[in-house]
Amino acid sequence: MKHVRKQPIVFNSISELHRALGLPKPLHPLISLVDYSTITVDTAELEKGMLFNFYKISYKKDFGGKIKYGQSHYDFDEGGLSFVSPNQVITALEGEADYGGYTLLVHPEFISSYTLGKSIKNYGFFSYGVNEALYLSEKEKQVIVGLFKNIEMELDSAIDQISQDVLVSQIELLLNYSKRYYNRQFITRKSASNDLLVRFEGLLAEYFDSGKPLANGLPAVDELAASLNVSAHYLSDMLRSLTGQNTQQHIHAKLIEKAKELLSASELSVAEVAYQLGFEHPQSFNRLFKSKTKVSPLNFRQSLN
Helix, strand or coil: CCCCCCEEECCCCHHHHHHCCCCCCCCCCCCEEEEHHHHCCCCHHHHHHEEEEEEEEEECCCCCCCECCCCCCECCCCEEECCCCCCCCCCCCCCCCCEEEEEEECCCHHHHHCCHHHHHCCCHHHHHHHHHHHEEEEEHHHHHHHHHHHHHHHHHHHCCCCCCHHHHHHHHHHHHHHHHHHHHHHHHHHHHHHHHHHHHHHHHHHCCCCCCCHCCCCCCCHHHHHCCCCHHHHHHHHHHHHHHHHHHHHHHHHHHHHHHHHHHHHHCCCHHHHCCCCCHHHHHHHHHHHHHHCCHHHHHHHHCC
């Protein structure tokens, strides 16, 4: 019986990945820019699963075929960007091997002494799924390719005391442009985003109306996102783009709406309302309700009379 490998191949260093791809040793051990067209080895085994201990930012000229986005399918011929953070397992999409483009590899140690070392965690798209890639317009593509070429030129130059400062600045610029373009994508894919918003609101309503909070507590962001087949960060960023509120804020808003309903139309005590909504301690419910409405649950109920 043929043994099927299930564990991903782990790459602890950029040099290890270069060797696996049949590429020369990287010019810098902590940062590298790979041109896909220079890879000549068979990568079939690698495409079954890889785990990097460094950041990976990939620009692909052509994803090819159709990709599901929300409840719809779109043709993406313009190519785009995908992002992977350390310790994420990635696998190739079907038919993904034949493309041109760049991959920027950055070890956390390269940016650890800079502000970016901490702020990079704020770029939520590093936790997006592979089907949530950033698709670029022609103009955006020119900007992104230009940034990759600037990084390539800096890496090819003689290393001096300013080299690392310049490269970190260029990486940060690349990430900020990506953030801007993702915000644009949420707007231009508005029909898909609105569809996702409607399904999300339906899930929330069903959860709070079903009595689940009493048994399971408040709905978890990760579980809601999984039910919608998107990543938690993507869901939050999409909601913030459309409504100004992230997933947790939407959950709290729905909770307050349900709390007001129970306080208005039931004989339950404030503590019983808290338990009904998934709170283990009524004090926690009281604090959240007051922080959102500026009055306590008891005062809200009394104001109705």
